[in-house]
Amino acid sequence: MTIERPRGTRDFLPADSFRRGAVRKGMVELLERWGYQEISTPTFEHLELFTIKSGPSITEEIYTFKDKGGRDLALRPELTAPVMRMYVNELQKAPKPLRLHYFGNCFRYERPQRGRFREFWQLGAELIGSDRPDAEAEVIALAGELVGSAGVAGDLHIGYLGLIRSIMRMIPAAERPAVMKLIDKKERGLLAEKLQEMGRDHLGLQELLDLRGRRALDRAEELAEDLAEISEDLPPDEAAAGSRGPSTTDAAKDRSARSDRAAPTALNLPHFREVVDLLGIYGVEGTVDFQIVRGLEYYTGTVFEIYASGLGAQNQICGGGTYQLAGLLGGQETTSTGFGIGFDRIMEIVAVDETPPPPIAVVFVPQVKGEAVRVAKTLRHRLSAPVVLDVMGRGLGPQLKQASSIGAGYVVIVGPREVELEKFTLREMATGSQEALSIDEIAEKLGG
C-alpha cells in the first residue's frame, strides 16, 4: 500500500515545474514592468477574514481547522482578502497608489473537475487607492496583456454594475437575489417571466443585458434617463424596507445579507465610458457586457472577466473589478481595482516551447575523481548550464551512456591523460567530435 495524493491535488514533475516556472516568470516580468511589486501573505489566515468578505456559508467550501490554541483558521481560498488584510495591517499609510502583484496556492473544498482543483494557484494584481477611470483602465489593460503574453487568446468582457443596480432598486429586495442569479446564469427566458410576474418588465433590464460593443454605451445612457423618469413614480424603497422573504440557498442569504453593507454605487456612466475609451488607447480589445455581475456587493462599478476556449466548463481564466474592502476589514475605506488569474487554467491551454538548457556531464576515470570534482566546480561557477557528475560509481562507458540518456549536449572527459596535460577532452554528443582544451577554453566555448 502506498500513500496517495490527497484528492484534488497534483504533483508537478520536473517538466511541469519548468513550464509553470517559465510562464510565471514571463508574467512577473510584465507586472514588474508596469510598476507592480510582489508581495506574499500567509497560506492560512483567521477564518473570519473570509467570512467577513464572503459570508458565513463560505465555511462549507474552504479548509478550516482549529489550531492547538483553539483559534479558527482557514487555508486561504483566494488572495484578494489576504492582500487587503495586509494593506489594512501595514500599508494604509504608504503613498498611494499602491501597485501590488502576487502568486500563491489557494485551497477550496470542492468537487474536482476540469480546471478545478482543491489546491490551485492564483496570480493577481491590485491597484489600491484610486477610484478613477485611469486606475481601472490600467488594471484591465494589464490583465489583458498578461493573458496575451502567455500566448492565450482571451475574450475580455467589461461590465458596469451601476446601471443594473439602479434597476435593482426598482425591484423588491426579496426578489433581487433570484433576479441577479438569473442574470448571472444567462437564463433570459426565465428572467423575462420573472420580470413580467413582478410587473417590472418595463425597466429596460433585458435590453441592457443584450447590449454589446460600441453602441452599448449610448443606448445605456438613454436607458438610464428613462429609468430616472420611471423611478419618480415608483418609490424605490417600496420593497427595500420590507421583509426579505425566504431565501432558497445559503449563498442567496449571504448575498441579501451583504447587500445591507453594499458599497455605494453611483450611476456614473461617463466614468465607465472613460474607462472604455482609455482601454481603446491602451489597445486592449474588450466587449462591453452588462451581464457581468460578479455577485459580491463590495464591487463598486466596473467589473470584468476574461474567458478562453479549450477549457471545458470552467472557461473563465481571469476575473476582477473595482471594490471597497478595506472598510469591511477594519481599515479606512479606500477604492481598489484588482484581478485574479487562474494560473492552472492558463497552463492548460498555453503553448510553451521553452525547454530547460541541456546539462553538461563531467565524466571521469575513477582514479582521478578528485580532479573531476574540481572541474565540475569550476564549470558550475562559470556557466549557467547545469553541470552533473557521476555519483553511481560507474565506469567511463556507462557514464557516457548516462550522459546520453539525460540529453547532455557536451561531455567533459577527465582521465589521467587529461590531468597530466591539463587539457580536458570536450566531446560534443550530437556529433561525437572531440577536442583537447584547457578548463578556461572549455568555459569560454560553452558560453561562460
Place this chain on the structure above:
RNA sequence: GCCGGGGUAGGGUAGUUGGCCAUCCUUUGGGACUGUGGAUCCCAUGACCCGGGUUCGAAUCCCGGCUCCGGCCCCA
C-alpha cells in the same frame, strides 16, 4: 451533494463463459564492455485501487468505499 464513464508494475497495455508461476512493450538497476554514449543480447526489480461477499477457486461476478476523467450544483 448529484449524474455518467474509468482504475492491472514508474508510464503504456493483454487477460473478464471465474481455473496452472498474470501478457507484452517501455522505463529503472546490473552485466556482456574497469579510457568513449545511442545498437543488440542476458539478468534483475516492479502491478490486479481498498474492504467485504459469492465460490473448492475471483484481476474477472456482487455490494460498499476511495480515487481519476467529464458534466451538474457552486464558483469569493
